[in-house]
Amino acid sequence: MFIYKTALEQHLGDVTYFKVMSGKISEGQDVINMANSSKERITALYAVAGKKKEKVTELTAGDMGCTVKLKSVKNNHTLNAPGNETIVPPIEFPQSKYRCAIKSLDEKDDEKLGEALNRASAEDPTMRVEYSKELRQIILNGMGEQHINILKWHINNDYKIEVELFAPRIPYRETITKVATAQYRHRKQSGGAGQFGEVHLLVEPIIEGVEAAGKFKIDGKDTQLTIKGKEEFLLDWGGKFEFFNCIVGGAIDAGFMPAIKKGLMQKMEEGPLTGSYARDIRVYVYDGKMHPVDSKEIAFIIAARNAFKEAFKIAGPKIMEPIYLLEVMVPGDCMGDVMSDIQNRRGIIEGMGSEKGFQILKARVPLAELYKYSTTLSSITSGRATFTMNFQDYQQVPMDVQEKLLKAYEEEDKDE
Template sequence: MKVYKSQEIKNIALLGNDGSGKTTLTEALVFESGQIKRRGRITQKNTVSDYFPVEQDYGYSVFSTVFHVERNNKKLNIIDCPGSDDFVGAALTALNVTDTCILLLNGTVGLEVGTQNHFRYTERLKKPVIFLVNHLDDEKTDFDNVVEQLKAAYGNKCVPVQYPLNVGQDFNSVIDVLLMKKLTYQNDGGDYKVEDIPDAEKDKAMEWHQALVEAAAENDETLMEKFFEEGELTEDELREGLRKGLVSRSVYPIFTVCAYKNMGVGRLMEFLSNVVPYVNEMPAVHNTRGEEVTLDPNGPTSVFFYKTGVEPHIGEVQYFKVMSGTLKAGDELTNADRGSKERIGQIYVSTGATREAVDQISAGDIGCTVKLKDVRTGNTLNAKDCDNKFNFIKYPNPKYTRAIRAVEESNTEKLMVALTRMRQEDPTWVVEQSKELRQTLVHGQGEFHLRTLKWRLENLDKIAIEFAEQRIPYRETITKSARADYRHKKQSGGAGQFGEVHLIVEPYQDGMEDPTMYRFGNQEIRVNLKGKEEIDLEWGGKLVFINSVVGGAIDTRFMPAILKGIMSRMEQGPLTGSYARDVRVIVYDGKMHPVDSNELSFMLAGRNAFSAAFKEAGPKILEPIYDVEVFVPSDYMGDVMSDLQGRRGLIIGMGSESGYEKIQAKVPLKEMANYSTSLSSLSGGRASFVMKFSSYELVPGDVQNNLIAQFEAENNEE
């Protein structure tokens, strides 16, 4: 295979909602490039994409697929991404290592929430966008309506380059308003015949052509002047204007295609090879130090590994993008993240599961390799005199969590090894060993996401697993001041144990002034501040510990032991055994024995005094509250809002965003356990949501009573 230079390479992400036809389009693109002799079919499980067993079994894409096509002496690297929002990690990774995005739409449905989500990612990353309308052979496709939807959502930047003539089973021709010609296909697709535009279509074609010319001219002053003078641009000038418009995101061209019949695919490839920007025409990436890294094939070699795949009989396949320099087979590089040395044995370019060996790859190109010793997803390998690290891929917060365990306890260690390996393939899986909840948690993007994980563990790793709902990380706190004392005394022959602690507890908030006096009934207790510690608790909140002991009632050397005893009770609150937080403790008096007092005695006295005071201080349970944003078609808004309110959710805002309604709410984590499944059912799969931790808030009284009763019942059973 030819070694392509940076100015001959284009990197493209192929995104779209489930059912838009990405896998079928991939087959047509690879077929048109001559890499396969016959197009595969999803039903026959022989496609270039979706070649993993889990994808073939479930019938939907799980992993991104890297492939390339060569056209007009240019190399197009294309990454076909899963459509489901559950596998958003693959889409975000692809967008970060490519320069242009094709957003494929199902012409029978139009703009879907998945398309909206993907567009938001392109907006955030400032990536050029091409809209591609598929399924023109379906009678329900309404191309003009899809165009109107796109314009309503994204404005007049959406400009059709083509429109279909005869949508439905007999579809075989389009009007191309860039070429100003009619393109007619044979029944088997592929090549097309160029014809004059029929008289009946000339007015519409000219109107859309003028809109395209105006959009192209707006991106170049010279073209704009010519357009004003002559009212027209040449085909090459149109391409140049559209290319600049793509880079600046001031133009979103709309193309048509019938992927199943391979109609429009060749013309799309011509546009991709002639118009979309090369890798060296896009803004440079910055390393973790904020330094710009130029795509210079003659610069120092720096390679970013963005994806790990695990394939039968091969093991780990590591996918990379050359960020600078030229990577050659046999190069010795240093892992900037792990400090280890790596030798690149062989370099490949991919077309799905098929890999072709090459001697070298230039800056901006995408390739893969195998059998690396110590490379993980997100690592950077550098040549000498280069110290780049890259961390530009930001993944979304998880929104679906389950506790996981091996059915056979003997497989627990094997399960953890498998989970660690699988997270290398998909960083949106987050595995957590929760000491607090005494569970191993797997956080993901949705039910499908975790269902796929279960399939792979059971079918490939042969580990039977069970999912369960995660326990909720409640917190306990107090709502008023209370005092207590406790004497620990033990005599068992020889030296005994003695320690007595008197203390006060009260709720704590940041910025509170130091205490000076407390009154409990007729007793007045003055505070003489001798020492103060503010402890930021690892589970959130604070413990403030004040030593107010005067007259030597308790030796200062025993204060750390008292604090240790208090901390042990903070880790196991009296109501539900949850962590306690936001408490101030004032030790104001006590007693000690010249012989029998020791650290253990005061630790136990402090622990029990704190526990007694906590129970008298109006203890309350706090629950984690999450900020939830739901994107939903207006037809389903009422049902979704009612459902959120039924989950104790508080609606705090509503608005419209690109044709969809956005609902903002605060919802307890306890109520979000099955939300992704419920939302999909409520909206017919057309809504999506994101969530992130907001704060801890008091639970309602009835919920607190239930939680305490449940905790007591569990303890009695034990």
């Protein structure tokens, strides 16, 4: 039997809908879930015709029915009699067309909202819920604006939760374009043991194919740094981070290097410009100071974070935005309007073709410009066009866009 739908129904509880693919299934029969090897018992069987359910004792190949109280069954699972290893190919659901963020108007409802969204996602596989740690938002992915609005209605009326839908944040990245140096001294004295740590560092961009040279102009003098240790990290959010220990003469004890690296990674996770992830940066720690009594790990974490922040801001910082490849299938008479709309969204047309009487348009468009695109496209073409969008890469944003983002981040920072 193949599971194609699950639902929560008022008088029955958790209901699982299935199709019998071969043989027969009987009330009270034990079956094996091929997805997780769990054992399930069919306690009741119902033949289904629309909303009508008729209790039966068995169903045979080709019948569609439902059962209740299965423990660990989801859409696309196959349940078999013991000894049968057949797995039915899963249904391939279409790619989401509409993306938005959601939050409850009352923080007390956050837990209830999470339960409602998880239930909605389980019942409707085309409704995908994403809890984004990076964006600190709950993201809904659905088939269109109306699809999301129907979910909102159910949350408002069935779960009695007031929610707000709005444009999601964009997962920007931050990087630098030139070499810069900075130093920072952290000193704190509060009666007892104090805190002291001073870090001097240099940052430079990682450019593909260009190796670290170690020779720079520092304080107006050509300086060859002595590289005593190097660590390279492939970042979870894309790009690289390289850390060079260039301390000589014991200016900073080697035992404090992990704390300095920790402070740098904290700022890589929360970039100095907009709080987005930073990437593709080399950091050379070449000097500093410590105190025999007051130097502690926390002091060097704070010193490293602040030195990195200061160096970053004078190293030609740039914000990078995600670029998506948009492929639109559109009727020929709407081609001009669709192209104009894409160009207004800072899109770059990459190619055109034709297929099955439709025109195919390919373009690279920033994700920031694609909010509610499905609604706009439907309006332009009277619902006769469709599209797909897939992540391509990150590109630097134009300067006017960067200035707007920086101002918006500053305002948001003040509000918090």
